[in-house]
Amino acid sequence: MDKNNQNPFENIEQRINNHFKKNKKIPKTSEPVNFKKHIKKIITFTIIFAVFVILIANVYVVKENEYRVVRQFGEVVEIRFEPGIYMKVPFLQNVTSLPRYQMTYNVSEAEINTKDKKRIIIDNYAVWRITNPKEMITNAGTLLNAEARMEEFIYSVVRTELGQLAYDEIINDENTSRGSLNDRVTERVNELLKSDNYGVEVIDVRMKRTDLPPENEQSVYTRMISERESIAQKYLSEGDADKRTIEAATDRKVQEMVAIAKKEASIITAEAESEAAKIYNESFSKDPEFYALYRTLESYKKTIGKDTMIILPSDSPYAKILTGYLE
Incomplete structure (x- = not known):
């Protein structure tokens, strides 16, 4: 081969090969990765990871103060309330929670008529809890619906009970007729809730406030002021009568004491004068002329x-x- 047509890099390549032969290090070309050998491992790892994610996603925890409701295709299949860790069926079941603790519900203000035809505004609150979650879900559906039904029953019972009392009996804390009103309302509301199987129980119903409608407020205040003034005048009259009785008894007692004292003083004076006269007589009888001159x-x-x-x-x-x- 002609030197002019010789590859210019041939000498350089030969020199590099000779250098590696001397050092016994011959560079090897890298082989392509064979993915077919690792495809089974990749698939296995992916399946294990997916199963792990699915298991974690379907684990749920039940706390002490809640109910866990397990539904399958919308139907309640299980209710758990024991604290712990549980698992649901993937893709078929879903879990919701309901409170197990006591709750407070503020009943809406309502206007009612009393026995003496007075219109008053009543503001109540109720303490309640869920006793049977399945019945509550079946008959009420949600907490809001259960509270709405409970409010209707409370309003109906309160209206009936207060309609049998006069206004003064309602606002007067000293009147015993109101003492068991809250207990009667609570008992009657529970009877209505139980008869309709709502799965809830009212612990207590209390009256927070009783107000008058604005158009009746001033007239009632005026009547109350008049009644209080009448009572005050009665107390004043009774006080004056007691005062006069006490003064008369005291004056009578003083007069008796003064009369007794005067009587005793008169007796003492008479005895003293008698004794003095006796002494004078004895003294002056010794010299009558001197006694006449002295007198x-x-x-x-x-x-x-x-x-x-x-x-x-x-x-x-x-x-x-x-x-x-x-x-």
Whole structure:
């Protein structure tokens, strides 16, 4: 072969081969990957992963405060309430939850008539729970429907019960007729719910507020004020009567005490005067003339004053002593 037609890279390739032969390292060309050998492994891994995902997706947990309702083609096939981990049938069953704890429901305000033809607005609330989830689902369908039926029964029973009471009996907490009203309403509502198999139970029904319609409020307030003023006036009258009775009894007792004291004082005074007279008699009987002189001088103290004028005969014994003539 002519040197001019020789491949220019031939010498370079030969030199590279000679270099690797000396080092006993000959480069090997890579072979293409054979996917046919690994296709079974890939399929097996994919199936295992899919089964794992399906199993995880169909596991459900039941908590202590809930019911788990298992449906198959829309029909309830099982209800679980024991806490734990369970599994449903894939693609055929679905699981929903219902509360197992007590719930509070605010009943809508309602206007009713009392026994004395007063219109009042009643606001109640109820504490309730689900006792039979299957009956509740079958007859009510949903929680909202169950609450709606319960509200209808509460309104009907409250209207009947309060319609037998006067307005004053309803608003007066001291009146015993209202004491068992909540219990009667609760008992009657449960009877209605049980008769229709709604699967729910009312724990308690309580009255939060009683108001008057705006058009009747002022007139009732005015009547209540008038009644309270009448009661206050009655108390004042009774107080005045009691006051007069007490004062009369006290005055009578004081008069009796004063009369007794005066009587005792008169007796003591009489005894003292008697004793004094006795002493005077004993004393003056020793010298009668001196006693007569003493009595005359004592009389001067009472009869003669600063501007006293006495006209007496000159020979009067009373005048002789004044003039100093004692013989």
